Amino acid sequence: LLLHFFQKIYYSFSSQLSQRSVLLQQMENHLGDKKTEKTSQTQAADAAYKRNAALLNDIEAAEKRLQARVHLQPHPDIVKHETLYWASVEESIPKWEQFLLGRAQTQWEVGRNQTESQPN
Template identity: 65%
Template sequence: MTSLFAQEIRLSKRHEEILSRRLKLLQQMKSKFGDQNKEKASQIQAAETAFKRNLSLLKDIEAAEKSLQTCIHPLPPPEVVSLETLYWASVEDYLPKWEQFLLGRAPHPIAVETQNEAENTIGNKAQ
């Protein structure tokens, strides 16, 4: 009977040791988990700061690029811009005529206009 009682005491002590180690391990895990959360929060903060810095640098680079572009290719004078606008408007007007000619559905647009102008000039001289 005493051997059973001694064995019970030994098992009880062993159980307490195991519970004590378990509690210690749980505390260590909790501490490590807290440290990981702090580290993760720190990394998130660092990433956000880096993102803001990179965005600022990108804006600065774009501004510098725009500044260099205006230095290299200054804006043309208003007269040139006006002529360019008129040129592209003329191109848009003539585009359908040229498309028909290039598709083989109409005569050469310049030849027709030249012929019409010549007829108008002859007609005006006759009057």
């Protein structure tokens, strides 16, 4: 009878120990899976950070190249109009030279003075 009692206790203890061992193994597996998942997420986040940093560097480099081109090469229409403007200025210099030197009136002032001096 006592032997039978100890056998029951032993089997009960063995069963509980076995269940605990299975549960412990399941928890260790779960923890391992979580660590693997976290490592994978960390690696993915690091890779995304590096990709984003590389993209940002590429965008900043492209922006600098565009700014340099904008400052170095004006739009062709602007160059055309600047050229026409300065050609016009150079063409007008002889007409304005005496006025700019303070030796004569402008053509408009001369025309206005002549109009004012004529009788109606």
